[in-house]
Amino acid sequence: MTNAVATAEERAVLQTLGGLRLGTFRRVKPLLLLAFVALEGPTPRRRLAELLWPGAQQPDSSLRVALHALRDRNAGALRSEDPVDSGLPCDAARLLTLSGPDVLAAYPGPFLHGVDLQGTSAEFEEWVLTQRERLARHVQAELLTDAERAEPARAAALAEQVFRLPGAPPPEPEMLRRLLPLSLPGSALETELRAEAQGFEDPEEGAATTPIRTRRMLGRAVELDALLAWATLPGGGVAAVSGPGGIGKSTLGRELLRELQALGRDVTHVDAEGALYGSELLSRLAAVRAPGHAAPTGWAAAGRVLGERPVVLLDGLDALEDLPELLHEVGRSLPDVRWVLTGRRRLGLPRGLAGPTPTTLESGTAALALRLGGLECPPPEAEAPEVQESPAVALFVREARRIQRGFAVAPANAALLSGLVRRLEGHPLALTLAASWLRVEPLEDVYVRILQSGATLHDVGSGKRGLAAVAERSWALLQASEQRALLRLSVFADFDPADALALGIPEADLNALLDHSFLEAHRPGSERLRIYPALESLVHTHGPVHAALLEEARGEHARHYLEWFGSRSPTDPAVAEESGNVLRAIRTALQAGTLEAGLLYHLMSHYDGLALAVTGTDVFQRLCDLIEDVQAPPEVQAAGQIACMWLAQRAGRLLDAQTLATRFLSGPLADDRGNRMRVLNTLAVVRSEQGQLRIAVSLTREALAIARDTKDLNRQAGYLTNLLGGLTRLGEFEEVLELLPEAQKLLPHGSSLTLGETLLWVQLEMPSPNYENILSEANVLLSRIQNTGNLFSKLQVLLYLGMAHLGIGQPRKTLICTRQITDLTRDHQYLDNTIHTMFLEAQALYALGRTPQARSRVQAGIKIALEQRNNNNMNIWKGLIICAEDLSNYFPDTINSYILQLCSNNEADASLKTRADKLKRDSHDKIEFNDLKDIAMHLIKLLQDLKT
Incomplete structure (x- = not known):
């Protein structure tokens, strides 16, 4: 054997799953020896000889031969030879x-599959079968846990893999109970699972034990049928499922999605717990339907990723502040979407709207409101057969079997179970908590404690009484360390178990809280946990007694997450996952007086970079209130206000941004030149968006002067970029030429790509562009961008390349550039870029004599421009200029009146007005000024008329 082969063998892993081999070495007995030692640990030589060579005349000699073969083949195979141990x-x-979905990839087949065990002892063969089942069960358990957290389609696929896993023993009743709700209704898997479950029923007539219950849901058939009937109606609609915490709203919603998934409907589950604003829900919806892509700019844009006849579950809307506005907005923007809302309150639907019958609101929306109470309980006089049919009893029995596998309804305990579930009013979470008590006491004692707890309660109805009766007892059953762990976990929004461990919460306490049903995995497809919202009252009750513990926990939580957040890119997807904890940490640090201003700017960049400006504005408005309440240091006050106004303008709330900026500039915080510089820039951007370009340029000059004085090269580059853009739009080319040398020197600083893109655009807008030079610079910049992965910059430079090619009479090369842009943006929404690309393509098509196609592109571009809702939308004017010469041949007076209106617009771009001057005809008629939206709608109609 060569040295290369020996080295490869030494690095080999002993493969026992799906076969047996060590690199190229396949001698069975030596490898079986290694497999036993790998799983059982160091083993005496005599023991191995008895197991593997029971019939040999000299088993010790056979063992020596095997060990020699291993040493000869792989120097690292044996760590010691008596006892035998492997390295x-x-x-x-x-x-x-391994845990989670990784286990399946690491399981190519059953343990020692196909290996000939002839000549080994019966005990060794039994050991192999035991290990085979042990390993397969481990894979099944991890996949099943993952499936129970997944959305319906993935959950069904994982359930199928669990059920059919090679090497696994026949499924036990508990596994069948867990698998059935994961299968899609009517599927082959569901049929097989039900057939398997029937085999566990007691065949003896009059048997006392209960057959295994494998129903998907317990006691919600009427509500589920009502939701399914509502979902089949044409058009959009809204269904509100409300009820006390832990009553089963989420379970009902998920089961609805599973049923609809089986019918081929597009379904989406959005965890809405803790969301304060509709914009936050929009970003969560986008993360589910289009992970890794920029958030849509509005609800209408979100409709593009929801599929056909979609049904969306917004699960846990209790914290949402603007629910009525949200319902109005989604109804207007997405009229064909069916929304299912769950929450503890009644969710804003009209009073009196309740029950399983759908209603049509005045708006025409199909609405359904369901208020959930406890599960149906048996009457006091019920006998054992009737008791076991009760959904409330069936749920208790199901949960009890997790602790006592043989637990069942019998004549001896039927009355106890019946009375127990009635005292708990059939509340599902209360039943689950009460079942967990069986770990420490018998059923009779559980019943007595519930009686005693319930006797002290008054005026607690609609299922809340049941939960209140058991919550305190469940708390009392926790050990002191587990109680402390629960309180410490209450400072989290939700958490990854690894973070809890990092903050000193032992894994044993986490597991105990899961066993006692205090924690839930609430996000499909995620291992993140949180305290059941319905049990947060325990924290409010016991927290004051442990005030020092909670204060310490908040401090540790804040230090951990703020350090983590500060070390991450603000657009890292992990930041969005932890946004709830980051915000809690920021509030804690604010109240403690330890927050650094830089973290607020970092948070602003998070919302800005992920196109979540609307949510960010709402968040910072609340933070600014808290900053004022705690009288934070001036630098923190300034950071909060500047972030709020910046995000407001990015969200299109121009008046809010203008008001905040103006008030800031007249206050004492503006005495700091750095603060003043940032706010001047923000106000300049606002004025530019409002069409007040000359004021914007003046404000930018002032901000740039401060950046020069303070030697802030990064902001110099940014403000100079804005100033060059504004001056170019105004046609102030002399000042532009004066600033170009400074801009060239600043290219290595700040957002050099953005400055480089601006310089290309400025040259294209000059009275006499040097197109050859522009092409050369654009190609250089494009090669730089290729290494950064910056898609938006790449799109911009490709656009400018296309414009330069058109300028030198190469329209076909322009079309190559526009096709590249279109291919790159299939999965992204950049409205401005899309409009500009369509207009550039139209100009190229006109130049190639393809007028019908050019008209279609202009028409499409103007339609998208209308979505921007800008009172002085330059894109609409650009569309007019591109098609003006064409349309003037058919509608000369109309087009000329629009051109004259553009010429008289003081805020229009200089280049547009220059082109308009060349197109206008003298007219003695008085100019009739039209609303820009009306002009756009008319242009679309004219282009459509010519097309048909």
């Missing part, structure tokens, strides 16, 4: 350390 990694041992 090699083994795939089976590694599999047992």
Whole structure:
């Protein structure tokens, strides 16, 4: 054997799953020896000889031969020879350390599959079968846990893999109970699971035990049927499912999605718990339907990723502040979407609207309101057969079997169970908590404690009484360390178990809280946990007694998450996952007086970079209130206000941004030149968006002067970019030429790509562009961008390349550039870029004599421009200029009146007015000024008329 082969063998992993081999070495007995040692640990030589060579005349000699073969083949195979111990990694041992979906990839087949065990002892064969089942069950358990957190389609696929996993023993009743709700209704898997479950029913007539219940849901058939009937109606609609915490609203919503998924409907589950604003829900919806892509600019844009006849579950809307406005907005923007809302309150639908019958509102929306109470309980006189049919009892029994596998309804306990579930009013979470008590006491004692707890309660109805009766007892059953862990976890919004461990909460306490049903995995497809919202009252009750503990926990939580947040890029997807914890940490640090202003700017960049400006504005408005309440240091006050006004303008709330900026500039915080510079720039951007370009340029000059004085090269580059853009739009080319040398020197600083793009555009807008020079610079910049992965910059430079090609009479090369842009933006929404690309393509098509196609592109571009809702939208004017010469041949007076209106617009771009001057005809008629939206609508109609 060569040295290369020996080295490869030494690095090999002992493969026992799906076969047996060590690199190219396949001698069975030596490898079986290694497999046993890998899973059982160091083993005496005599023990191995008895297991593997029971019929040999000299088993010790056979063992020596095997050990020699291993040493000869792999120097690292044996760590010691008496007891025998191996130093090699083994795939089976590694599999047992894996969790989540990773286990399936690490499981190519059953343990020692197809390996000939002839000549080994019966005890060894039994050991192999035991290990085979142990490893397969580990894979099944991890996949099943993952499936129970997944959305319906993925959950069904994982359930199928669990059920059919090679090497797994026949499924036990508990596994069948968990698998059935994950299968899609009517599927082949559901049929097989039900058939398997029937085999566990007691065949003896009059048997006392209860057959295994494998129904998907317990006691919600009427509500589920009502939701399914509502979902089949044409058009959009809204269904509100409300009820006390832990009553089963989310379970009902998820089951609805599973049923609809089986019928081929497009369904989406959005975890809405903790969301304060509609904009935050929009970003969560986008993260589910289009992960990794920029958030849509509005609800109408979100409709593009929802599929056909979609149904969207917004699960847990209790914190939302603007629900009526949200319902109005989604109804207007997405009229064909069916929305299912769940929450503890009644969710804003008209009073009196309740029950399983859909209603049509005045707006024409199909509405349904369901108020959930406890599960149906048996009457006091019920006998055992009737008790076991009760949904409330069935739920208690299901949860009890997680603790006592043989637990069942019988004549001896039927009355106890019946009375117990009635005292708890059939509340599902209360039943689950009460079942967990069986870990420490018998059923009789559980019943007595519930009686005693319930006797002290008054005026607690609609299922809340049941939860209140057991919550305190469940708290009392926790050990002191587990109680402390629960209180410490209450400072989290939700958490990754690894973060809880990092903050000193032991894994044993986490597992205990899960066993006692205090924690839930609430996001499909995620391992993140949180305290059941319905149990947060325990924290409010016991928190004051442990005030020092909670204060310490908040401090540790804030230090951990703020340090973590500050070390991450603000647009890192992980930041969005932890946004709830980051915001809690910022509030804690604010109240403690330890927050650094830089973290607020970092948070602003998070919302800005992920196109979540609307949500960011709402968040910072609340933060600014808190900053004022705690009388934070001036630099923190300034950072909060500047971030708020910046995000407001990015969200299109121009009046809000203008008001905040104007008030700031007249206050004492503006005495700091750095603060003043930032706010001047923000106000300049606002004025530019409002069409007040000359004021914007003046404000930018002032901000740039401060950046020069303070030697802030990054902001110099940014403000100079804005100033060059404004001056070019105004046609102030002399000042532009004066500033170009300074801009060239600043290219290595700040957002050099943005400045480089602006310089290209400025040259294109000059009275006499040097197109050859522009092409050369654009290609250089494009090669730089290729290495950064900056899609938006790439799109901009490709656009300018296309404009330069058109300028030198190469329209076909222009079309190549526009096609590249279109290919790159199939999965992204950049309205401005899309409009400009369509207009550039139209100009190229006109130049190639393809007028019908050019008209279609102009028409499409103007339609998209209308979505921007800008009172002085330059894109609409650009569309007019591009098609003006064409349309003047058919509608000369109309087009000329629009051109004259453009010429008289003081805020229009200089280049547009220059082109308009060349197109206008003298007219003695008085100019009739039209609303810009009306002009756009008329242009669309004219282009359509010519097309048909």
